Amino acid sequence: MATKMTQSQMIKELAAAAGVPNKIAKTLVTSYAELAVKETKKNGVAVLPGIGRLVRVDRKARMGRNPATGEAIKIPAKKVVKFRVAKAVKDSIVPPKKK
Numbered sequence: 001m002a003t004k005m006t007q008s009q010m011i012k013e014l015a016a017a018a019g020v021p022n023k024i025a026k027t028l029v030t031s032y033a034e035l036a037v038k039e040t041k042k043n044g045v046a047v048l049p050g051i052g053r054l055v056r057v058d059r060k061a062r063m064g065r066n067p068a069t070g071e072a073i074k075i076p077a078k079k080v081v082k083f084r085v086a087k088a089v090k091d092s093i094v095p096p097k098k099k
Helices: 007-018 022-043 087-093
Strands: 045-048 052-059 062-065 072-075 078-085
16 A cells, blocks of 8 residues: 655655755745635635636535434534635546546
């Protein structure tokens, strides 16, 4: 089983690719994430070029069921954040089936 890339490994890879020290690469990654959060809060969407977009979605109130008792319960309206993967990324990871 392959191991997941850690944050420090990602920082080292980005620093090597850009030819900058690890500290600067870490600052850039942190700033990128903070900017995405700020934009999503402000506008409801943040586009991450080449990766996808963060989207704030308003869910309506609905009826659900308690799985333990089967009792009907009311689920209140709420806001959630979804990530929509860019088509190019999706197609490169999982190629579309040919017809």
